[in-house]
Amino acid sequence: MVTAAEQFLKAHDARLHDRVRISAGGRSHEGRVMPAHRFSGDHVVVLKLANGYNIGVSCEGAELELLERAPAAPEATAADAPLPSDLPPLTVLGTGGTIASYVDYQTGAVHPAKSAAEIVAAVKGLAEIASIRAEALLSLASEDMRPDDWSAIAKRVSELHAEGGAGVVIGHGTDTMAYTAAALAFQLPVLQAPVVLTGSQRSSDRPSSDAHLNLAGAARAALTDLGEVAIAMHSSSSDDGVAIWRGTRARKAHSSRRDAFTAPNGGRLGTAGDAVEFSTEYRPVADETQLEAGFDRDVALVWSHPALTAGDWEAATAGKRGVIVAGTGLGHVGSHLHAAVRATARDAVVAMTTQCLGGSTNLNVYRNGRELGEAGVIEAGDTLPETALVKLMWLLKHRPDSAAEGMGENLVGELGSRRFLD
Amino acid sequence: MVTAAEQFLKAHDARLHDRVRISAGGRSHEGRVMPAHRFSGDHVVVLKLANGYNIGVSCEGAELELLERAPAAPEATAADAPLPSDLPPLTVLGTGGTIASYVDYQTGAVHPAKSAAEIVAAVKGLAEIASIRAEALLSLASEDMRPDDWSAIAKRVSELHAEGGAGVVIGHGTDTMAYTAAALAFQLPVLQAPVVLTGSQRSSDRPSSDAHLNLAGAARAALTDLGEVAIAMHSSSSDDGVAIWRGTRARKAHSSRRDAFTAPNGGRLGTAGDAVEFSTEYRPVADETQLEAGFDRDVALVWSHPALTAGDWEAATAGKRGVIVAGTGLGHVGSHLHAAVRATARDAVVAMTTQCLGGSTNLNVYRNGRELGEAGVIEAGDTLPETALVKLMWLLKHRPDSAAEGMGENLVGELGSRRFLD
Numbered sequence: 001m002v003t004a005a006e007q008f009l010k011a012h013d014a015r016l017h018d019r020v021r022i023s024a025g026g027r028s029h030e031g032r033v034m035p036a037h038r039f040s041g042d043h044v045v046v047l048k049l050a051n052g053y054n055i056g057v058s059c060e061g062a063e064l065e066l067l068e069r070a071p072a073a074p075e076a077t078a079a080d081a082p083l084p085s086d087l088p089p090l091t092v093l094g095t096g097g098t099i100a101s102y103v104d105y106q107t108g109a110v111h112p113a114k115s116a117a118e119i120v121a122a123v124k125g126l127a128e129i130a131s132i133r134a135e136a137l138l139s140l141a142s143e144d145m146r147p148d149d150w151s152a153i154a155k156r157v158s159e160l161h162a163e164g165g166a167g168v169v170i171g172h173g174t175d176t177m178a179y180t181a182a183a184l185a186f187q188l189p190v191l192q193a194p195v196v197l198t199g200s201q202r203s204s205d206r207p208s209s210d211a212h213l214n215l216a217g218a219a220r221a222a223l224t225d226l227g228e229v230a231i232a233m234h235s236s237s238s239d240d241g242v243a244i245w246r247g248t249r250a251r252k253a254h255s256s257r258r259d260a261f262t263a264p265n266g267g268r269l270g271t272a273g274d275a276v277e278f279s280t281e282y283r284p285v286a287d288e289t290q291l292e293a294g295f296d297r298d299v300a301l302v303w304s305h306p307a308l309t310a311g312d313w314e315a316a317t318a319g320k321r322g323v324i325v326a327g328t329g330l331g332h333v334g335s336h337l338h339a340a341v342r343a344t345a346r347d348a349v350v351a352m353t354t355q356c357l358g359g360s361t362n363l364n365v366y367r368n369g370r371e372l373g374e375a376g377v378i379e380a381g382d383t384l385p386e387t388a389l390v391k392l393m394w395l396l397k398h399r400p401d402s403a404a405e406g407m408g409e410n411l412v413g414e415l416g417s418r419r420f421l422d
Numbered sequence: 423m424v425t426a427a428e429q430f431l432k433a434h435d436a437r438l439h440d441r442v443r444i445s446a447g448g449r450s451h452e453g454r455v456m457p458a459h460r461f462s463g464d465h466v467v468v469l470k471l472a473n474g475y476n477i478g479v480s481c482e483g484a485e486l487e488l489l490e491r492a493p494a495a496p497e498a499t500a501a502d503a504p505l506p507s508d509l510p511p512l513t514v515l516g517t518g519g520t521i522a523s524y525v526d527y528q529t530g531a532v533h534p535a536k537s538a539a540e541i542v543a544a545v546k547g548l549a550e551i552a553s554i555r556a557e558a559l560l561s562l563a564s565e566d567m568r569p570d571d572w573s574a575i576a577k578r579v580s581e582l583h584a585e586g587g588a589g590v591v592i593g594h595g596t597d598t599m600a601y602t603a604a605a606l607a608f609q610l611p612v613l614q615a616p617v618v619l620t621g622s623q624r625s626s627d628r629p630s631s632d633a634h635l636n637l638a639g640a641a642r643a644a645l646t647d648l649g650e651v652a653i654a655m656h657s658s659s660s661d662d663g664v665a666i667w668r669g670t671r672a673r674k675a676h677s678s679r680r681d682a683f684t685a686p687n688g689g690r691l692g693t694a695g696d697a698v699e700f701s702t703e704y705r706p707v708a709d710e711t712q713l714e715a716g717f718d719r720d721v722a723l724v725w726s727h728p729a730l731t732a733g734d735w736e737a738a739t740a741g742k743r744g745v746i747v748a749g750t751g752l753g754h755v756g757s758h759l760h761a762a763v764r765a766t767a768r769d770a771v772v773a774m775t776t777q778c779l780g781g782s783t784n785l786n787v788y789r790n791g792r793e794l795g796e797a798g799v800i801e802a803g804d805t806l807p808e809t810a811l812v813k814l815m816w817l818l819k820h821r822p823d824s825a826a827e828g829m830g831e832n833l834v835g836e837l838g839s840r841r842f843l844d
Binding site for chain 1: 567596601673677678682725731748751753754755776783784789807
């Protein structure tokens with residue numbers, strides 16, 4: 001079957017790897033034409049941008065300008081090869097959570113670990129799009145997921161990628177899914193196949209359960225060329241689609257709604273319906289998955305508030321190697337805390353985030369902020385406090401000598417480049 | 423001038439204090455017709471509902487059904503009296519913050535306290551709607567506002583109300599404005615005139631400053647019959663209006679946008695443009711302002727996360743009389759913390775909120791939650807963690823013997839009645 005995107009390219013005499021500009025509605029994108037991935041929308045052209053990221057661009061009503069032909073005789077890559085006619089492999093890795101605990105909330109019984117396979121079997125249409133293997137790695141309530149579990153998941157993903165190279169969907173409780181997603185993103189900074197977390201806000205035996213839709217959406221996202229750790233969850237309170245979130249940018253922002261996840265500072269990569277539509281740039285898959293597993297756990301997260309005392313600060317941070325502060329506004333704490341913060345920053349990495357969650361820190365606007373900067377407090381910019389905590393834990397383990405500098409660098413999409421002061 | 427609302431009432435032969443039903447667009451409200459307040463919209467009929475709250479209902483395209491005539495010969499009340507032809511009094515109380523610090527960010531100099539009066543003088547049109555008196559009570563950066571300052575502001579508001587009974591606008595830094603708004607709401611549970619906090623995200627000497635629009639909107643809101651502590655701030659990133667937020671429900675959700683405030687669980691009372699439109703029920707002013715000032719400061723706010731240890735918990739909560747937990751999801755912490763939480767809950771009030779910020783706690787859904795409930799953890803429902811902290815500090819001071827029960831009661835609009843589990 002010839003897709004609308006293929007017809008569009010042919011009509012404009014554009015071929016694979018040609019550099020083109022596609023324009024529509026006042027916006028244009030320049031890049032090299034990439035092979036469509038499975039579940040690209042019918043009308044989506046995938047472009048590799050100059051910065052190495054990919055983007056899906058709709059050809060509906062668009063103009064195409066041919067900028068440069070593909071280099072002569074490009075090497076054939078795996079991505080160029082036609083899709084095999086048999087179904088692509090996909091692993092569903094169970095770790096626990098509501099998606100795997102469909103009687104627990106009534107009886108208190110812990111559900112057996114085979115539930116991942118059961119749920120896969122129950123999801124309509126899943127068996128038609130991929131050759132699915134289900135594996136129960138862990139069976140933990142979301143709130144019981146600890147840093148060692150983050151490492152175990154990353155290692156298993158790395159093994160699975162090495163064995164078969166296929167996408168991995170991770171069933172996970174929603175409470176701490178964003179923490180785990182960030183943890184996987186830092187531990188697996190380069191991916192050869194997608195890693196997509198999903199879960200459910202309603203047990204899968206309830207009519208309103210979101211488990212099936214979420215799992216199907218996650219599976220589709222995991223069959224694309226997305227080289228980032230993502231979260232796939234309901235995009236609205238109705239059943240009309242699944243949003244794909246950048247793992248380092250999402251947070252659970254509602255305790256019970258099915259569309260619980262959001263990203264205050266951007267990070268919605270796209271939507272997985274019958275097709276997967278990427279609405280922003282994303283890092284594509286690479287040749288080989290890289291693993292740097294493990295975390296330093298000597299960290300604290302301090303939420304600043306008007307009743308916080310210097311004694312509270314000292315109790316929370318004593319002996320810690322890293323401290324994430326969720327400060328007010330642009331990254332402030334009361335000036336009565338400055339001496340204590342200064343003392344901590346002499347021996348530990350102290351990084352500032354904003355408890356607003358939306359927007360960025362900026363310690364240069366007000367005097368209190370400048371004093372914190374002079375005391376050695378690092379700005380985490382628009383990184384979410386939760387993600388900043390995971391990032392600092394990872395840096396202290398793997399880049400102990402440059403952890404402070406690392407907090408100011410964008411490693412896997414967790415940090416934006418501007419401070420949002422329009 | 424006869425307003426559209428007055429024409430509408432007259433056309434339906436409805437008079438002051440009649441009980442009526444007004445229906446439009448499939449919605450209807452029943453209540454007694456109240457006098458319009460200054461800055462009621464031209465087409466807004468104010469109804470007092472059976473629960474004592476007021477609501478503004480638009481008469482545009484509406485039907486009116488007369489349910490019951492007003493009681494015979496009702497006592498004339500102050501609210502019935504015609505508005506005096508001279509301008510109503512209004513006090514603008516300066517406490518500091520960007521709204522009063524318009525050179526600080528460039529020079530580092532602390533701006534003199536007379537700035538409140540200066541800014542009032544500079545706000546176009548303000549002098550035409552009220553007889554304004556400006557007073558500099560404090561001159562503090564928002565992040566330096568402490569619980570004692572909350573008490574000082576509440577006491578001064580109470581005095582101002584006792585002296586003249588007029589509305590009070592409080593200029594305040596935005597960083598901790600929501601904490602202060604909650605603190606005033608608990609300390610001033612009954613109001614004889616509005617108390618409206620406002621501030622700015624841009625210094626008032628910058629072209630993009632929001633100080634003037636916010637102050638004008640706050641002043642209009644403070645001339646209504648709103649008997650709740652509110653926050654008035656830009657409703658969008660353009661200059662098209664000021665949102666009025668319930669003080670116990672709002673939080674600063676962006677570090678730099680002008681429309682920084684939001685209320686994850688409802689709490690937008692209305693909008694202040696040329697007219698004030700209330701879009702939800704609100705408590706009307708009463709005869710006399712009540713003051714219960716002061717806070718217990720022996721409290722902790724613990725943000726749960728996967729790396730939090732029992733030792734961290736113990737360090738943060740040692741010797742505290744109250745602990746607010748920002749748990750994951752419906753109100754969970756890792757089960758490795760349960761023993762420590764149980765020990766704390768024996769001597770202190772431990773109340774659970776959700777770090778999602780949106781939605782409610784519910785400790786009855788999962789086993790880990792039930793265990794926390796059995797350990798004595800109180801549910802704070804859909805109260806924001808920041809508001810719950812202020813509430814607990816107030817309860818421990820003024821209702822020490824029933825503080826735990828108080829956390830489960832809605833005192834001043836901070837707690838919804840349902841758990842959002844559809």
